[in-house]
Amino acid sequence: MTSTSLATPENRTASPATMQALATLNDRLAAKPAAHLRVEKLSIAYSTARGPFHAVDDVSFEVKPGTNLGLVGESGCGKSTVIKALIGLQPEGTKVSGQALLDGQEILGLSERALQDVRWTKISLITQSAMNSLDPVYCIGDQICEAIQAHESVSRATAWARAEEMFALVGLPASRLHDFPHQFSGGMRQRTVIAMALALNAGMLLADEPTTALDPIMQSQIMSRIRGIHEHMRRSMILVTHDIAVVAETCENTVVMYAGKVAEKGPTTDVLARPLHPYTMGLQNAFPRLPVKGQPRQALISIPGIVPNLLRPPPGCRFAGRCPFATERCHIEAPAVTAVGAQSAACHYIDRAPEFREAAARPETWRKLGAGA
Amino acid sequence: MRAYILRRLAQSVLVIWAVTTIMFFMFRVMPADPTAILLERGLSDEARNALLEQWGLTGSLWDQYVAYLGNLLVGDFGSSFLYRKPVWEVLTPLIINTLWIAVPGLLLGAALGAAIGTAVGWARRGGKLERTGIFLATVIRGVPNFVIGIALLTVFSSTLGWFPGFGMGDPGQNVGFARYFTLDFLHHLALPLIAVIIYFMPENLLLMRSGVVENRTEDYIELVRAKGVSQGRVAWHAARNSMLPLITWLFPALAETIAGIVVIEIVFSWPGVGRELVLAVTRQDYPVAQAAFFLLAVMIVLANLAADLVYGKLDPRVVYK
Ligand SMILES: Nc1ncnc2c1ncn2[C@@H]1O[C@H](COP(=O)(O)OP(=O)(O)O)[C@@H](O)[C@H]1O
Ligand code: SF4
Ligand SMILES: [Mg+2]
Numbered sequence: 115m116t117s118t119s120l121a122t123p124e125n126r127t128a129s130p131a132t133m134q135a136l137a138t139l140n141d142r143l144a145a146k147p148a149a150h151l152r153v154e155k156l157s158i159a160y161s162t163a164r165g166p167f168h169a170v171d172d173v174s175f176e177v178k179p180g181t182n183l184g185l186v187g188e189s190g191c192g193k194s195t196v197i198k199a200l201i202g203l204q205p206e207g208t209k210v211s212g213q214a215l216l217d218g219q220e221i222l223g224l225s226e227r228a229l230q231d232v233r234w235t236k237i238s239l240i241t242q243s244a245m246n247s248l249d250p251v252y253c254i255g256d257q258i259c260e261a262i263q264a265h266e267s268v269s270r271a272t273a274w275a276r277a278e279e280m281f282a283l284v285g286l287p288a289s290r291l292h293d294f295p296h297q298f299s300g301g302m303r304q305r306t307v308i309a310m311a312l313a314l315n316a317g318m319l320l321a322d323e324p325t326t327a328l329d330p331i332m333q334s335q336i337m338s339r340i341r342g343i344h345e346h347m348r349r350s351m352i353l354v355t356h357d358i359a360v361v362a363e364t365c366e367n368t369v370v371m372y373a374g375k376v377a378e379k380g381p382t383t384d385v386l387a388r389p390l391h392p393y394t395m396g397l398q399n400a401f402p403r404l405p406v407k408g409q410p411r412q413a414l415i416s417i418p419g420i421v422p423n424l425l426r427p428p429p430g431c432r433f434a435g436r437c438p439f440a441t442e443r444c445h446i447e448a449p450a451v452t453a454v455g456a457q458s459a460a461c462h463y464i465d466r467a468p469e470f471r472e473a474a475a476r477p478e479t480w481r482k483l484g485a486g487a
Numbered sequence: 488m489r490a491y492i493l494r495r496l497a498q499s500v501l502v503i504w505a506v507t508t509i510m511f512f513m514f515r516v517m518p519a520d521p522t523a524i525l526l527e528r529g530l531s532d533e534a535r536n537a538l539l540e541q542w543g544l545t546g547s548l549w550d551q552y553v554a555y556l557g558n559l560l561v562g563d564f565g566s567s568f569l570y571r572k573p574v575w576e577v578l579t580p581l582i583i584n585t586l587w588i589a590v591p592g593l594l595l596g597a598a599l600g601a602a603i604g605t606a607v608g609w610a611r612r613g614g615k616l617e618r619t620g621i622f623l624a625t626v627i628r629g630v631p632n633f634v635i636g637i638a639l640l641t642v643f644s645s646t647l648g649w650f651p652g653f654g655m656g657d658p659g660q661n662v663g664f665a666r667y668f669t670l671d672f673l674h675h676l677a678l679p680l681i682a683v684i685i686y687f688m689p690e691n692l693l694l695m696r697s698g699v700v701e702n703r704t705e706d707y708i709e710l711v712r713a714k715g716v717s718q719g720r721v722a723w724h725a726a727r728n729s730m731l732p733l734i735t736w737l738f739p740a741l742a743e744t745i746a747g748i749v750v751i752e753i754v755f756s757w758p759g760v761g762r763e764l765v766l767a768v769t770r771q772d773y774p775v776a777q778a779a780f781f782l783l784a785v786m787i788v789l790a791n792l793a794a795d796l797v798y799g800k801l802d803p804r805v806v807y808k
Contacts (some may be wrong), residue, residue, distance in 0.1 A: 201713055233715030246706040249724055261714040294803040
């Protein structure tokens with residue numbers, strides 16, 4: 115697997131010795147296997163002036179080597195909180211419990227020093243707001259080289275040559291490495307951040323809404339770029355998005371989060387074709403689906419209401435306040451996770467899912483609720 | 488870029504001309520007779536008139552002004568009334584003396600302030616280091632700098648006797664250029680230099696701290712951390728970005744700082760140009776006072792220009808038009 119062979123930047127300036135060093139570096143990096151991540155009972159509470167804020171509660175999932183996991187849910191459901199905890203970037207004072215085993219190594223609760231060795235070599239990050247994710251006073255190339263040289267003892271010329279290859283990989287000309295962030299468009303910055311995340315061929319990529327800040331055309335360009343790279347480099351990846359259509363195209367497995375909890379998870383095809391949780395059904399309605407031949411185009415239906423305040427989480431099912439199928443029981447008793455094959459969901463009425471799916475496809479099911487609330 | 492510098496230089500010349508003109512007329516309208524000092528030593532009327540003539544104080548104000556500007560253009564500041572020597576000869580050694588405390592004092596003050604400010608800004612919010620740092624800096628900033636000077640003198644000179652408290656060298660030491668290379672000189676230099684550092688540091692420290700505090704929560708710092716570089720390196724990114732506001736403040740603040748150095752020179756009887764400036768004004772030694780003000784104006788204008796250029800070097804987003 116020569117992950118970098120497709121990168122052939124034009125205007126190569128490197129000397130033969132540098133090219134030799136680069137080849138050695140590339141071989142070393144290409145030998146890294148894709149990572150295996152197992153997250154068990156992850157709970158995260160921010161410390162706030164009004165007490166602990168339980169942004170993430172008892173979340174478990176697994177990313178098999180070389181696969182792509184989609185993490186979906188509305189804004190504020192705790193997706194970024196999970197991602198940040200996995201790379202140790204939670205704010206000071208945040209309580210993180212549970213386990214996250216990256217290739218068997220516990221990565222939660224590591225010291226800052228120990229984190230330094232894990233970050234970027236084993237797990238790297240494509241940030242949500244690439245607009246502000248680059249240091250305005252350093253040229254782009256320097257910022258990529260900084261990541262490479264922090265972990266690999268190579269010369270700057272070699273690191274720069276590697277950065278040129280990463281730039282080619284994301285479709286940017288090597289000469290622009292000398293530019294500063296303010297000279298780049300949003301799309302170019304996002305590509306830069308992707309190139310940076312790939313620089314050390316980490317086994318695990320965390321991509322937190324990598325396209326949200328971009329216009330729709332740029333969004334689909336960047337997403338197909340990410341898909342191409344994923345297919346080519348076969349890294350393991352968690353892709354955070356609130357767009358369920360993106361997950362359908364990109365991810366083998368899906369975790370649907372609602373209000374800090376896993377609502378549903380499983381193989382993407384199952385989760386999208388036969389959602390078990392009413393929230394997943396609602397999310398599907400809220401995004402434009404690719405039109406299916408022979409079926410009428412579906413209208414967009416948004417889920418009325420908002421995510422509950424997690425300073426005082428509701429006692430029963432967290433979705434109960436917005437769920438069109440909620441019963442008395444739902445408001446009192448938190449639903450357990452029930453598995454159906456590889457798929458599982460936290461809903462009291464999993465057995466009624468087929469009936470729910472039919473009802474959920476009808477706009478009035480959700481509208482009634484909105485009027486009632 | 489070149490056009491920008493040229494335009495800025497032209498502006499600078501204009502500013503310096505304006506300052507010079509104002510100074511010139513201010514000294515002329517002051518109802519005082521510069522020959523008074525000499526009269527006390529028994530000067531005849533004839534001699535007095537000859538002196539006035541020689542000093543260019545006869546003729547209409549306009550004629551005097553034109554003559555003064557003409558002389559300035561060829562670098563001639565005239566002669567000191569008091570010392571009866573060309574102003575340049577009087578001022579040059581004094582300027583050098585001032586530079587000895589000003590340049591290292593300001594550089595060290597800025598550098599130490601920036602370094603400590605970064606540490607304080609990077610420290611845990613609400614922690615001991617942060618609170619002590621802010622407290623000390625705020626207190627020192629609030630203290631007038633002659634008090635700092637007098638406190639240093641009281642403790643280290645009068646009480647402990649570690650350092651001399653007066654002037655630049657003990658009598659009987661080397662004079663001229665060689666004196667700058669004696670231990671005695673360094674011994675005398677220490678206290679006024681420390682006073683300049685203490686005086687200049689707090690503002691730098693506080694500005695740097697607030698810059699770092701602001702920058703440390705920026706998204707780009709998060710990504711730098713995520714890359715797994717050392718903590719020092721992460722702090723450096725925040726510091727590097729915080730230098731931008733510091734620079735915008737630093738150079739223009741030199742004007743105010745120079746006023747502070749004048750006070751420190753007086754407190755420590757340091758024979759610098761600032762102390763001489765004050766003396767010259769009280770003695771109505773116009774040529775010396777005017778020349779000193781002229782030099783100050785040039786320095787301040789150049790400092791502002793330097794601030795712009797340094798800023799542009801540090802911040803790639805700046806375009807000179
Ligand atoms: N630093 C923080 N302190 C307190 N609450 C936070 C902090 N960051 C995020 N939150 C809250 O945690 C919840 C989850 O946020 P986040 O993980 O960013 O959601 P998502 O990425 O799914 O949109 C939100 O309600 C948000 O307001
Ligand atoms: S448990 Fe009740 S409220 Fe929650 S999703 Fe299922 S039906 Fe809706
Ligand atoms: Mg988010």
